[in-house]
Amino acid sequence: MVTIVDVARAANVSRSTVSRALSGYGRIGDATREKVLAVAEELGYRPNDLARATREGRSRTIGLIVTDIANPFFAEATKAVANTAAELGYELLVADTNEDAEIERRATRVFAEKRIDGLIVVPAPGGSHDHLFESVGRPAPAVVLLDRRLLQYGVTSVTSDDSRAAAEAVALLASKGHTRIGMIDGNWTGSGFTKTRPRTRGSTTADRSDGFSMGMKRAGLPVRSGWMLYSSARELYAAQTAFAWMLRQAEHPTAIVTNNSDVALAVLTVCREFDLAIGADISMVTFDDANWAKAFNPPISVVSRPVAKMGEAAARELVAQIDVHPPSRPIVLPNVLIDRESVTAPRNLA
Amino acid sequence: MVTIVDVARAANVSRSTVSRALSGYGRIGDATREKVLAVAEELGYRPNDLARATREGRSRTIGLIVTDIANPFFAEATKAVANTAAELGYELLVADTNEDAEIERRATRVFAEKRIDGLIVVPAPGGSHDHLFESVGRPAPAVVLLDRRLLQYGVTSVTSDDSRAAAEAVALLASKGHTRIGMIDGNWTGSGFTKTRPRTRGSTTADRSDGFSMGMKRAGLPVRSGWMLYSSARELYAAQTAFAWMLRQAEHPTAIVTNNSDVALAVLTVCREFDLAIGADISMVTFDDANWAKAFNPPISVVSRPVAKMGEAAARELVAQIDVHPPSRPIVLPNVLIDRESVTAPRNLA
DNA sequence: TTGTAGGCGTTATCAC
DNA sequence: GTGATAACGCCTACAA
Numbered sequence: 001m002v003t004i005v006d007v008a009r010a011a012n013v014s015r016s017t018v019s020r021a022l023s024g025y026g027r028i029g030d031a032t033r034e035k036v037l038a039v040a041e042e043l044g045y046r047p048n049d050l051a052r053a054t055r056e057g058r059s060r061t062i063g064l065i066v067t068d069i070a071n072p073f074f075a076e077a078t079k080a081v082a083n084t085a086a087e088l089g090y091e092l093l094v095a096d097t098n099e100d101a102e103i104e105r106r107a108t109r110v111f112a113e114k115r116i117d118g119l120i121v122v123p124a125p126g127g128s129h130d131h132l133f134e135s136v137g138r139p140a141p142a143v144v145l146l147d148r149r150l151l152q153y154g155v156t157s158v159t160s161d162d163s164r165a166a167a168e169a170v171a172l173l174a175s176k177g178h179t180r181i182g183m184i185d186g187n188w189t190g191s192g193f194t195k196t197r198p199r200t201r202g203s204t205t206a207d208r209s210d211g212f213s214m215g216m217k218r219a220g221l222p223v224r225s226g227w228m229l230y231s232s233a234r235e236l237y238a239a240q241t242a243f244a245w246m247l248r249q250a251e252h253p254t255a256i257v258t259n260n261s262d263v264a265l266a267v268l269t270v271c272r273e274f275d276l277a278i279g280a281d282i283s284m285v286t287f288d289d290a291n292w293a294k295a296f297n298p299p300i301s302v303v304s305r306p307v308a309k310m311g312e313a314a315a316r317e318l319v320a321q322i323d324v325h326p327p328s329r330p331i332v333l334p335n336v337l338i339d340r341e342s343v344t345a346p347r348n349l350a
Numbered sequence: 351m352v353t354i355v356d357v358a359r360a361a362n363v364s365r366s367t368v369s370r371a372l373s374g375y376g377r378i379g380d381a382t383r384e385k386v387l388a389v390a391e392e393l394g395y396r397p398n399d400l401a402r403a404t405r406e407g408r409s410r411t412i413g414l415i416v417t418d419i420a421n422p423f424f425a426e427a428t429k430a431v432a433n434t435a436a437e438l439g440y441e442l443l444v445a446d447t448n449e450d451a452e453i454e455r456r457a458t459r460v461f462a463e464k465r466i467d468g469l470i471v472v473p474a475p476g477g478s479h480d481h482l483f484e485s486v487g488r489p490a491p492a493v494v495l496l497d498r499r500l501l502q503y504g505v506t507s508v509t510s511d512d513s514r515a516a517a518e519a520v521a522l523l524a525s526k527g528h529t530r531i532g533m534i535d536g537n538w539t540g541s542g543f544t545k546t547r548p549r550t551r552g553s554t555t556a557d558r559s560d561g562f563s564m565g566m567k568r569a570g571l572p573v574r575s576g577w578m579l580y581s582s583a584r585e586l587y588a589a590q591t592a593f594a595w596m597l598r599q600a601e602h603p604t605a606i607v608t609n610n611s612d613v614a615l616a617v618l619t620v621c622r623e624f625d626l627a628i629g630a631d632i633s634m635v636t637f638d639d640a641n642w643a644k645a646f647n648p649p650i651s652v653v654s655r656p657v658a659k660m661g662e663a664a665a666r667e668l669v670a671q672i673d674v675h676p677p678s679r680p681i682v683l684p685n686v687l688i689d690r691e692s693v694t695a696p697r698n699l700a
Numbered sequence: 701t702t703g704t705a706g707g708c709g710t711t712a713t714c715a716c
Numbered sequence: 717g718t719g720a721t722a723a724c725g726c727c728t729a730c731a732a
Contacts, residue, residue: 001407001465003725014703019727026728027701049463050409051725054400055708061443061464069432075425082419082446086453091460093411094444096432103436110441113399114411115351265645272647292642295615297622353709364719369711376712377717401709405724 002043011039022047053115061091062318063111063140065121067099072261073288073307074122077146080311081120088319090117099233101127108132108139118142118318123150125189125203125233142321146314147204149330156321158314158331162204162287163211165303165335166257169285170215172301172337173255177345178283182227182246182253183212186239186263193231193242208259208287227253231263239266247274254346255283261290264300283343298341306333352393361389372397403465411441412668413461413490415471417449422611423638423657424472427496430661431470438669440467449583451477458482458489468492468668473500475539475553475583492671496664497554499680506671508664508681512554512637513561515653515685516607519635520565522651522687523605527695528633532577532596532603533562536589536613543581543592558609558637577603581613589616597624604696605633611640614650633693648691656683 008018013032020028021036053059064081066074078094085092093116095107101124108131111119119140123129132143133153145157166183173181187205188198200206209228216223226249232238239258243266246252258264264286268278276282279298286293289304313331321327358368363386370378371386403409414431416424428444435442443466445457451474458481461469469490473479482493483503495507516533523531537555538548550556559578566573576599582588589608593616596602608614614636618628626632629648636643639654663681671677 001725004727005725015726016704016728017702020702023727029701032701046459046462048404048465048725049460050400050404050465051708052727053708054398054404054710054724055726055728057708059400068429069419070422070426070429072420072422072425075422075428076420078425078428078444079418079420079446082444083448086445086457091464092444094428094432094442095436096429098433107436109396110399112396114441115398115400262641265642268645268647272645290642291612292615292640295618295622297618297647351709354711355709365710366712366720367718370718373711379717382717398709401724402711403724404708404726405710405712407724 001048002045003048004045007036007040007043007045010043011036058117059115060089061093061114061116062315062322063093063095063107063116063119063121065095065097065104065107065111065119067097067122067124069094069096072290073147073305076307077311077314080308081315084312084315085319088315090319097124099124105131112139116140117322118144120144120146120314120318122146123148125187125200129153142318144314144318144321146310149204156317156327156330158310158317158333159204159207160305160310160333160335162207162303162305162335163214165287165337166208166211167215167218168337169257169303170212170219170221172285172339172343173257173283174215174219174221176283176343178255179221180224180227180251180253181216181221181255181257182229183209183257183259184239184242184246184263184267185209185228185230185259186266187233187259188230188238189233190230191232191235191238193229193238193245195226195229197228198230205259212257224251237266239263240270243267243270244274247276253282255285255343258284258286261286261288261293264288264290264293268296278342279344281347283346285337285343289338294340296342300342301337301339304336304338306335309333351398352395353398354395357386357390357393357395360393361386408467409465410439411443411464411466412665412672413443413445413457413466413469415445415447415454415457415461415469417447417472417474419444419446422640423497423655426657427661427664430658431665434662434665435669438665440669447474449474455481462489466490468494468672470494470496470664470668472496473498475537475550479503492668494664494668494671496660499554506667506677506680508660508667508683509554509557510655510660510683510685512557512653512655512685513564515637515687516558516561517565517568518687519607519653520562520569520571522635522689522693523607523633524565524569524571526633526693528605529571530574530577530601530603531566531571531605531607532579533559533607533609534589534592534596534613534617535559535578535580535609536616537583537609538580538588539583540580541582541585541588543579543588543595545576545579547578548580555609562607574601587616589613590620593617593620594624597626603632605635605693608634608636611636611638611643614638614640618646628692629694631697633696635687635693639688644690646692650692651687651689654686654688656685659683
């Protein structure tokens with residue numbers, strides 16, 4: 001690689017003159033500058049940002065740690081973060097933890113060693129997250145949480161108002177006459193599925209379940225045991241098993257809310273197996289406006305989460321903090337309920 | 351941030367001793383080492399990898415430039431690259447070009463300044479790619495192409511055998527009795543759609559179209575003008591418009607092949623609007639086993655591309671090249687045709 | 701206007 | 717076994 005010294009030699013000037021020509025600071029003669037620039041161009045000189053960063057104490061690089069980049073939600077968030085960071089003059093280091101807290105710790109450490117200026121993180125569920133915030137070993141000067149909250153630490157978080165949206169989804173279903181409404185939460189850290197509410201903290205998943213319950217209460221509807229299931233996030237078929245189990249109960253729901261698009265796909269699959277027509281036989285609303293939702297027959301009604309905006313907001317907030325603005329209060333972006341055709345009046349009322 | 355000097359001071363030894371204790375090179379007394387380690391731990395010392403990289407001339411960081419991370423195919427590839435890189439001891443810098451060659455150039459330059467050890471790139475369509483390979487200004491010592499080929503430059507590429515797979519898809523359709531088979535290619539760089547084959551080079555997209563034609567020829571079937579459409583990759587509804595147009599032709603295809611999952615979604619949407627049942631009224635096979643394909647009614651037959659393996663292979667090949675192994679020959683991984691239920695005999699024969 | 705010199709945090713060579 | 721010292725490439729205060 002060609003360095004500043006090489007350029008200096010070739011242009012018959014000193015290192016500092018080259019630096020001045022390149023960075024445009026201090027005074028320099030026009031002729032000298034142009035010559036230096038020409039030589040640099042010709043030699044294909046590229047400033048060494050590592051050296052610069054070492055000296056300046058800032059790397060102009062931020063880190064993003066996600067539980068699963070392949071998940072459409074996080075893929076789109078990543079895109080927004082990457083684009084916003086680039087626009088703001090930062091590069092993006094990415095790590096995928098596969099929801100494993102141990103991998104998260106490792107990524108955190110390595111990122112810290114690379115001296116990232118800030119970190120956006122979707123913490124892996126379960127386990128302690130002290131490593132992200134303890135003063136000794138804090139991975140970066142600035143940290144922002146994406147789609148998660150960790151109240152104990154007082155970090156800025158970017159989420160969407162999932163509680164309200166879940167309640168709204170229930171209200172929509174109730175307004176069509178549904179009284180037996182179920183929900184499947186696909187973010188359980190256990191295996192298989194369970195009827196008992198897991199005590200999760202900080203997850204927006206919990207918001208959705210809570211919002212569901214609240215919506216049911218407001219509509220004056222009971223939540224029967226077995227109408228609200230928590231299925232494993234790791235096991236591919238857990239959500240299918242859960243929903244199939246739900247359908248086999250004596251009085252099963254006539255409408256279902258799912259907390260992400262993967263669970264929605266599971267529900268759709270099971271409906272096909274049970275020969276149940278979406279809309280006509282069973283109504284549904286899912287979180288996340290996946291790209292396939294509009295293509296289905298019938299098109300699926302969804303809670304569209306502001307993914308791209310969340311990613312962008314996280315990046316902007318992070319950079320603001322790097323520029324030593326004080327941390328913002330929690331940022332909560334609005335969801336929008338899009339009613340397509342998967343919600344109709346229940347059969348027995350028709 | 352606490353440096354090696356801080357640790358040295360606190361432990362009452364010299365910088366070199368601290369370095370020895372930490373990196374485990376040279377000779378050092380057991381007692382000294384343990385003390386240093388203890389002090390380092392207590393102070394929360396983290397080696398500064400930027401400084402280390404500056405000195406060693408290698409950053410242990412690789413770059414990934416993609417046209418669209420939010421695209422499920424690239425999202426999964428990114429995941430595989432990230433995981434493999436981590437396993438091999440590299441961190442991953444990511445950039446999204448939105449298929450814009452200018453952004454690609456910018457990312458390339460910045461990555462070079464950050465002194466990445468290697469680069470995996472999905473080049474944006476159109477425009478020159480000299481900037482990736484010209485000796486002066488080459489962004490990294492090692493470069494690997496993902497899902498694209500650029501024959502002129504003699505770079506290693508990782509692709510899947512899409513030509514063969516497309517021919518196989520046609521064969522499957524033909525074996526069920528279809529004679530009027532169409533294809534929609536959703537990677538055209540133009541706007542709207544066109545009937546005339548664009549001259550693209552290096553794209554695996556072209557492989558798919560070519561394979562389709564080859565498959566038709568082998569089956570002794572004609573490709574009527576208007577049965578093979580190229581629709582814009584940028585415009586959201588281009589593929590829908592194209593397929594709707596195709597359906598309105600006098601003798602339209604009874605089966606369709608689509609070259610990616612987004613186009614498949616477009617076809618599905620149009621079929622719903624035309625009230626055509628997949629399978630019964632029109633058969634289809636699409637490239638990419640998207641997560642929704644199994645959930646559809648009926649489940650969609652697909653060419654499953656080995657995405658994760660491609661990402662992993664690209665990362666491994668890149669690291670091998672960084673370790674000065676000579677570039678490998680083009681790597682071509684096998685696709686697998688998964689016949690689900692979207693392919694049946696055409697109506698008029700039933 | 702231009703050059704000299706020192707330091708950012710590492711690692712490694714060479715004396716002691 | 718340990719410490720002083722130089723070097724990686726850059727930037728910039730200061731001197732000329």
